[in-house]
Amino acid sequence: MVPSKETESMFHTEQQVGQYYTIPSAQLKKAFPNGLPRRFQMQIKTFNEACVMVRQPGLELISYLKRADYAKPALRYILFGEVGCGKTMSLCHTLHFCSTQGWLVLHVPDAHLWVKNCKELLPSSSRPTRLDQPIEASQWLKNFKITNEHFLSKQIKTTRRYIWTKRESTEEGRPLGEMVDHGMSRVKSSSDVVGALLRELRLQAGGATEDAFRLAVAVDGVNALWGKTSLKKEDKSPVSPDDLTLIHNLKKMLRNDWCGGAILTTLSQTGSLFKPRSAYLPTELLGEEGFDNMDPFVPIPVSNYSDKEFESCYLYYMDRNWLQHPHSRTEEGRKELLFLSSRNPSILERLCSFL
Amino acid sequence: MAASTFCFALSPLSKIKCNVNIIYTLNKRTAFSGGLSKIKGVEKQVAALPERSSQGPRRPRREAGEPRTERMSVDQDWTAVYPTAKSFKQNAVPLPVRMGYPVKRGVPPEKKGNLELIKIPNFLHLTPVSIKKHCEALKPFCTEWPNALDSDAKCEEHFPIQVQSKDFVSAGPSLRNPKARIITLTVKLSSLNLDDHARKKMIKLSGERYNKESDTLTITTESCPLRQQNYDYALYLLTVLYHESWKMEEWEKEKTRADMEEYVWEDSPSQKNILETLLRMHAVEKCEEDGGVQKELLGRPEVEEYKDSVTKLKNEGENECNIQQYKDAVKKLLNI
Numbered sequence: 009m010v011p012s013k014e015t016e017s018m019f020h021t022e023q024q025v026g027q028y029y030t031i032p033s034a035q036l037k038k039a040f041p042n043g044l045p046r047r048f049q050m051q052i053k054t055f056n057e058a059c060v061m062v063r064q065p066g067l068e069l070i071s072y073l074k075r076a077d078y079a080k081p082a083l084r085y086i087l088f089g090e091v092g093c094g095k096t097m098s099l100c101h102t103l104h105f106c107s108t109q110g111w112l113v114l115h116v117p118d119a120h121l122w123v124k125n126c127k128e129l130l131p132s133s134s135r136p137t138r139l140d141q142p143i144e145a146s147q148w149l150k151n152f153k154i155t156n157e158h159f160l161s162k163q164i165k166t167t168r169r170y171i172w173t174k175r176e177s178t179e180e181g182r183p184l185g186e187m188v189d190h191g192m193s194r195v196k197s198s199s200d201v202v203g204a205l206l207r208e209l210r211l212q213a214g215g216a217t218e219d220a221f222r223l224a225v226a227v228d229g230v231n232a233l234w235g236k237t238s239l240k241k242e243d244k245s246p247v248s249p250d251d252l253t254l255i256h257n258l259k260k261m262l263r264n265d266w267c268g269g270a271i272l273t274t275l276s277q278t279g280s281l282f283k284p285r286s287a288y289l290p291t292e293l294l295g296e297e298g299f300d301n302m303d304p305f306v307p308i309p310v311s312n313y314s315d316k317e318f319e320s321c322y323l324y325y326m327d328r329n330w331l332q333h334p335h336s337r338t339e340e341g342r343k344e345l346l347f348l349s350s351r352n353p354s355i356l357e358r359l360c361s362f363l
Numbered sequence: 364m365a366a367s368t369f370c371f372a373l374s375p376l377s378k379i380k381c382n383v384n385i386i387y388t389l390n391k392r393t394a395f396s397g398g399l400s401k402i403k404g405v406e407k408q409v410a411a412l413p414e415r416s417s418q419g420p421r422r423p424r425r426e427a428g429e430p431r432t433e434r435m436s437v438d439q440d441w442t443a444v445y446p447t448a449k450s451f452k453q454n455a456v457p458l459p460v461r462m463g464y465p466v467k468r469g470v471p472p473e474k475k476g477n478l479e480l481i482k483i484p485n486f487l488h489l490t491p492v493s494i495k496k497h498c499e500a501l502k503p504f505c506t507e508w509p510n511a512l513d514s515d516a517k518c519e520e521h522f523p524i525q526v527q528s529k530d531f532v533s534a535g536p537s538l539r540n541p542k543a544r545i546i547t548l549t550v551k552l553s554s555l556n557l558d559d560h561a562r563k564k565m566i567k568l569s570g571e572r573y574n575k576e577s578d579t580l581t582i583t584t585e586s587c588p589l590r591q592q593n594y595d596y597a598l599y600l601l602t603v604l605y606h607e608s609w610k611m612e613e614w615e616k617e618k619t620r621a622d623m624e625e626y627v628w629e630d631s632p633s634q635k636n637i638l639e640t641l642l643r644m645h646a647v648e649k650c651e652e653d654g655g656v657q658k659e660l661l662g663r664p665e666v667e668e669y670k671d672s673v674t675k676l677k678n679e680g681e682n683e684c685n686i687q688q689y690k691d692a693v694k695k696l697l698n699i
Contacts, residue, residue: 072699081643083697264640289681300632304640304669304693307686 025067026320028059031104039107041151043117043228045096047357055328063094063317065310066101072306073102073270078222081264084302086230087274089310090288092354095274096228098310102272106224111269112159114152114209114225114261119232120279122254126239129247133173134200138253139241145198145254149191152205159221160185164212170204172197184208203257210261213268223269225261229276231283233259234298238281262302273302312351321353325360333363430454442496445488451480456487523554526597528590545585546593548601551578555605563624564615565608580604626677628670634661637669637696644697668692 031039036058044052052058069085076083087095107113116122122144132138153160164184171177176194178187184205191201213223227233233255239247249255262271275293277283283293290307291299313321322342325331335341349356435444435457444455453474461471462479474480512518527547531540552573557565565580566573573580582600584593620631628634641660660666669692676685693699 076699080697081640083699265643267643289686291676291681300636303633303636303673304696306693306697306699307690309683309686 021067024062025064026061026314026316028061028320028324031058031060033058035104035107037154038157039104039113039155040100040115041154043103043115043151043226044100047354048097051357055330059324060097060101060104061317061320061324062101063098063310065089065094065308066098068308069098069102069272070105073106076270078268081267082223082225082269082271084262084264084271084305085273085308086290086302086305087272087308087310088288088290088293090312090352091277091285092352093310093312094353095276095310097353099226099228099272099274103224103226106222107155109222111222111224112156112209112213114206114223115155116148116227116258117151118276118279119227119229119255119258120276120281122252123232123235123237123249124239124279124281129239129241130196132199132253133197135253137251138256139239139247139251140196140199140253142195142198145202146192146195149188149198149202149205153185153188153192160188163221164208166204166208167211170200172200178204199253202254206257206261210266213266220268223266224272225269226272227258227262228274229279230262230273230302231275231280231293231295231298233262234295234301235280236282259301313353313356314351318346318351318356321356331360331363336360336363432457441487441490442493446493448485448488451483451485451487453477453480519551519554524548524550524601526594528594544588544590544593545583546590546597548582548584548597549579550601552580553578557605557608560611561608565604566624568604568608626674628674633673634670637666640697641666665692665696669696 036052044058048058065087069087072083072085087098089095103113103115122141126141126144128141128143130140130142132140161183165181166178166184166187167180169177169180170187172190172194173196176190176197178190187201187205187208191198191205209223213221233249235249237247237249237252239252241247250259262273264271275288275290277285277287277293280293287293294302322345326337331337331341333341336345345356345359349359431454451474453476456474458474460474460480462474462477463472465471512521525548527549529543529545531543533540552562552565569580572582580601582597584597584600587593587596638657638660642657645660669689672685672689672692676689679685
């Protein structure tokens, strides 16, 4: 199975399952400033190209997006599966499709990063009970700007006046880009800026005007929003996810009360807190509350490589001279790799990196 | 036997002092295989002063006759050999049994003179033949099993409550055993006349004592000193549980969703979500909203299917099959 080099994700079909396609590097930096899994980023650097395998879950999701009616409320999709079987990669594949179609992509690369290991927690300026995370918020705004530059500077305008502090505010009718810049420079109010940004996008997505845009909200590790955090307030009491401004606003975004877009999410056990390693089904990771909030959603299972896909991955690594060990190039070696990795993509990748 | 004769022989000699020393020295050197020493013409046995080994017996030793096993026929009546519990008698058991730690580079010792075989309890008195005999002997005291109860199902149906008690027999100073007072009462809830509310309340009241898989309630009583008292107490508990679960208290009306045993779809967040979604979807198509629209929306078959799949997911736990069903239901509902 020779890996093919189709670059247009629009035209991927069932026949191309198992084949690789390259994302041109210009698009790559723009679309995924921080969105790809870390090991894949290292692989991109090594091979000097970003080759993504076309797999069934990604295709399924893309087909739903193609056929959906965007005048109706946003549909929610959840990719779930065992650890390391390609949920984040499928999500990225779909997002690349969305960005080539001209959608506005709102990508939260890992929601777990927002609920743990936060260096600074400020009490929120707008609401006294909530907590802000300035560093995470400004980082995210930076990435958002890189991805959606052209939307921010031209098309979308604010619908009302936002007051950040006593002296600073953003007037009505200003382009959103200004608000984002303000958030990046004034780090203290960056969380509020994120909230306002999300609200604006919700209101304006899928309008009937000609410069209407479609909004793709992509959250990786959505189970972080309803789990527990590992953060503590100053009096050492635990913080629940609802207390965090960023999480609260993101939850509002995930409700299907807005039209003109899609909500793509994945469940992730890898970064999750207080969840056992074997948990991968939606109710286990989302919890009762999470399930009730995300209901109704379309669950899309992601599984390990099929034989064809495994073959393709193996040939790709051989093609790139990644498998140096002479035994790995033989039929015996291939069978060993198949057995050791049990077709799990991430384990296979880690194994091959040793060879 | 031998010792007594020595003493007997010694006493008239004790006065002969001069001979005592000689007797001593002779003692230490003489071997005892039929040793009779003659001192001063008096035939007497060598003195039995504290010695290590015993002399040959005065009385002629009787040879052991042939063991009883030689005379046993193959079809003898074994219950006559071991009618009651007795220790192992090697000459009465015709089996070539060996027991014990093997001698070095050898085999376990044989049964002759084997203390290990005697120490352990044996059941030679309880062979199937003897048990048959016991049963035959007990038969006059028994009544017949009723003919109508010829299957387990019928027994269950007519006698749903089963009471178990244990009796203990042991050889000891006292016949009593404190464990004999414990009574276990098992009953299947399906055989009791309970409606939905009563059943749930009963399960909640019994707590640990109810087994969900086999639908049995097990009450174990051991708080009273006598078995009869425990039995009465167990029946009393069952009666009380039954009557209490039928009663409806004031505060039971405040039962919340968290108290519910199983997932009920009506009034759940899932139902609200789906209603809102459908309303929004239809609000886009036609711009009117009625109170009656809700009922109509809920009545549609896709919504029914969705409701079934969610209930199944929540009640039975998740697996691939349930999730696939849920996915199909959602797709149909949202027209994907």
